[in-house]
Amino acid sequence: MDRFHLGKHSSSQFNEEMESIHTNLLEMGGLVERQVTDALQALLNADTALADQVLVTEDRVDGFEKKIDEEIARVLALRAPAASDLRMLIAVSKCVSDLERIGDESAKIASMAQQLAQEGESPSGYVEVRHIGNYVRRMLHEALDAFARFDANRAVEVAAEDAQVDIEYRSAMRSLVTFMMEDPRSISRVLNVIWTLRSLERIGDHARNICEQLIYLVKGKDVRHYTLDQIEQEVRGSNK
Numbered sequence: 001m002d003r004f005h006l007g008k009h010s011s012s013q014f015n016e017e018m019e020s021i022h023t024n025l026l027e028m029g030g031l032v033e034r035q036v037t038d039a040l041q042a043l044l045n046a047d048t049a050l051a052d053q054v055l056v057t058e059d060r061v062d063g064f065e066k067k068i069d070e071e072i073a074r075v076l077a078l079r080a081p082a083a084s085d086l087r088m089l090i091a092v093s094k095c096v097s098d099l100e101r102i103g104d105e106s107a108k109i110a111s112m113a114q115q116l117a118q119e120g121e122s123p124s125g126y127v128e129v130r131h132i133g134n135y136v137r138r139m140l141h142e143a144l145d146a147f148a149r150f151d152a153n154r155a156v157e158v159a160a161e162d163a164q165v166d167i168e169y170r171s172a173m174r175s176l177v178t179f180m181m182e183d184p185r186s187i188s189r190v191l192n193v194i195w196t197l198r199s200l201e202r203i204g205d206h207a208r209n210i211c212e213q214l215i216y217l218v219k220g221k222d223v224r225h226y227t228l229d230q231i232e233q234e235v236r237g238s239n240k
């Protein structure tokens with residue numbers, strides 16, 4: 001299997017810096033993954049304390065973003081990295097941005113959880129939230145796992161799952177709009193669920209972005225505006 005490996009350099013400090021950047025990205029990813037899980041549980045279980053914890057965690061996520069950005073800037077300034085090392089730094093930088101935005105979406109879900117808990121009644125749409133939430137959580141986990149292993153083939157598979165998230169999202173939106181039309185009293189509550197579903201759909205988009213950045217890292221090809229078929233050809237065709 002064709003995979004990328006961190007290069008080894010004559011400078012042990014350079015090796016340590018590159019390893020640190022990769023490790024910190026994965027640690028940030030684990031924190032964001034937990035944030036998504038906790039935000040969903042807070043909403044589904046009307047757990048305002050857990051929602052508060054998600055909002056507090058946002059500061060730690062932002063701290064990771066700043067720390068990794070500073071590490072990357074230092075390496076760029078002092079090491080003048082070339083080829084695969086430069087791709088590594090660019091890919092990590094973009095992934096950090098996606099992870100930070102996933103954290104933002106998780107915070108939005110936590111805020112919705114607080115509002116819905118105050119209203120007291122579980123509105124229509126929780127089944128859809130649970131289903132799509134589990135889907136995007138799995139996508140994020142697998143995207144991070146692929147990045148940890150530098151596995152471009154796995155990244156293709158995870159990126160393809162975003163299309164299914166979009167289908168599920170559109171179906172849920174149609175169902176909830178119909179529900180609001182039939183029961184106008186539910187509009188306020190269901191709108192919060194709709195915004196939650198929108199955040200989940202965006203998390204799926206960001207997970208796909210992480211996969212695309214990994215493909216760029218491993219293959220040296222920017223596939224951000226490719227169709228899924230084109231991405232698969234770019235990755236798997238080059239393995240033949």
